[in-house]
Amino acid sequence: MSQSYNRGTVEDFGRWREFSAGMWAWIFHKFTGWVLVGYLFTHIAVLSTSLGGAELYTNTLQGLEALLVVRFLEVGLLAVAVFHILNGVRLLMVDLGVGLEAQDKSFYASMVLTGAITVASIPTFLGGPLA
């Protein structure tokens, strides 16, 4: 029935080779969360050009979108967001006590699905006019 495992603390990153799937899920969820919250502040900063008028807003957004590096960063952002969403659903399931015995498999499924969605999105993100 109840079984406990002493895997040490996940905050002790130096012993990453010993980490289980759940610990990796925890680390990736934190990492993707930091990226997303950082992006949220950046996103509002960029959209603030709307306060400077229609032309400034349109030129800023289209100017950024004309850069190839921005397109690649968007693919990265999608990967981060998709993983955070899928692992977030997995966490909600864990919190509700659903499928606890398969929590490692659902982490691997989140990773595979994130990879597949990211790869499938590349043509859309890289399409359209570039500078």
Added chain:
Amino acid sequence: MAEHYSSFERGGRRWLLQRLTAVFLIGVLAFHFLLLHFANHAADITFAGTQARMSQVGYFATMWLFLVTATFHGVNGVYNALVNQGIEGTQKTAVKWVLVVASLLLVAQGTRVALAMNGFL
């Protein structure tokens, strides 16, 4: 049964709000990405297109709620991650208030941006 691991105090209000905002954000974040990268290509975005979307009350309300819930979920997550790393006492109080102020500023600025986008400002 596995042991219960959580970053939160069980049954706490922040725990519940983090989950409730997560459920909302799962749908809205996916919608936001699909609409502005797949249905409309980001490279084709213009102020006129943004204004047309933001002039719809339902879209405006959804985007404003997106801003508020994402800010809460993100900043609460950051606070939580720092508490996990072991901050306490004065450090914890200072981090809390810096994050509260940052959140309020972000929501205020985001609201100004939303009002500029729908032509109110």
